[in-house]
Amino acid sequence: MVTRFAPSPTGHLHIGGARTALFCWALARDAGANGTFLLRIEDTDLKRSSASAAAGILEDLAWLGIGWDEGPEFADGSVTFGGDPRKVGPFHQSQRQAFYDRAFQQLLASGMAYPAFDTADELAAMRDRARADKRTFIYRRPEGYDHAAACARMQTEEHVLRFAMPEQAVVVHDAVLGAVEFPFAELDDLVIRKADGMPTYHLAVVVDDELMGVTHVLRGQEHLNNTPRHVALQQALGYRTPVFAHLPLIFNPDGSKMSKRDKDKAAKKAVKVVGVESALASAGSVDGFSQTADSLNAWLGDKTAQLGSDQLGVLAGVLTLELPEIEVEDFRSAGYLPEVVCNYLALLGWSKGDDIERFDMDEFSRRFTLERIGKTAAKFDREKLQAFNFDTVQHMDPALLAERWRAWCERYDPQVPQVLGERMAMAAEAARQRAKTLRDLRAPLGFVFIADDEIVYDDKAVAKNLTKNEGEGLCVLRDAAVMLGGLADWSPASIEGAINDFAESQGLGMGKVAQPIRVALTGAAVSPGLGHTLGLLGKTSTLARIERCVKAHS
């Protein structure tokens, strides 16, 4: 069994593509030694493809834990993916021209391909005419076509090669959808070689799947209408037809298609709310932000205009706007765990049939079967993904969580490990209980990133917990400071115990003791558990903050 994932390197890996890759991976993985998961880069569109996008996709897949057996080589630390044990490469379509040329010759010789000389304008005119007549435009080889003459003419004239679609309906046998019949009338003579000599997607995919021995083609349902063309091409070339499985589509919660453009839309909306001037005022000084009032206005006025992801990132940052996660990289930077993303993705359009929803990659590959793939499109529910991620963060081994957090921070928030240093494990423990993502881990720890003498006290918190009832809270705070000053073991558990004992000895409820301390240390009525809050601050800072607070409010 050979499965393949064949992305086009025009940007980061889309979350829908990630699910396709995951399913392909699981299917091959479950076949054990007989299974091969292959990665191929479909870069026949020279204008839109880029090597950096291809590299990005490799990295996205590796991060997700979706390793490929064959394909471009990729090394990350101790793991290496890719290679060519069966000698079926190269894996970039731009490097496989000779194979495509051979197919073109074969088809041309058998009369199943023919050159066509229509210009773009002529084709557009034909389409317009069809539309005016309320017909669907179907390109067919002209009546009285002379193959020999056309072949001679193609030596000197710009042309494309088209496939002469055999006059018969094509039945696609899909592992998910069953038999689907496409009438001949709907199948036109598709272009298989572009004017620049490159193969189109249809031809390249058919040739490569055959040569690479691909047995199972899993892809999004948007490809279903292409499949009869591929089957016809396979038959014309004498190829085997693989098992097809078309996966249900993934949509936004509102039913619209999940696309990179959603990020742009969200940014446009936010900029419109605050106004171009204000957006520019805050974003203008950020490194790498290259927009002007004019360019922003032009962007806002043009629905199809899109800003680069770096520019959007800056805007999102200064406008405290959360861009919707669409690409794998977005989920990574948002602080989701790759194994959780995969777990959630596995449930979109697939289910084992029991009530088990949580499993790791290994278990998924064992549970996965083609038969259990569903037919209905799914809406992407970030809340459920978050719930899964939250649950995983809660149950992760503390040391591991700290390690994962550090790795994430090094890429997206380097200040955190710089300030926290050895305290990261304790900080992760302190913050995890309200963190849905790795990114969330920082928010409850804001007080650690502020100097002892720069704590800003929240008025309401002060009134409620310190100055109310003639400074009842402040009294407790003074006594607590004395007690804490005498505490030798400054571990969270010890601190927690000491404060508990203190409250009991004073005949006070925990709230009467904890809240004043909280306000003194963080300025607010909300913080992580006291043991961790004090533990992170250390004894010196704790006492300094209490002293400053008492002075400020007495």
Added chain:
RNA sequence: GGCCCCGUCGUCUAGUCUGGUCCAGGACACCAGGUUUUCAUCCUGGUAACACGGGUUCGAAUCCCGUCGGGGUCACCA
């Protein structure tokens, strides 16, 4: 518009092939109560769906037909 795919709680889904065990199960979200030093967690309980209309049948979420609804696709992009 043509062709193609799909239609179970708000969402992801189980159940549909092999009609009765389903006055429809699980998860997320939501609501209520409880635990708790704050926020949160956690625990308990609850609300909530077979798109509609016909048929077939003793019996239909399950089979058939139609309607409506949603989506995909109609490029020298993939």
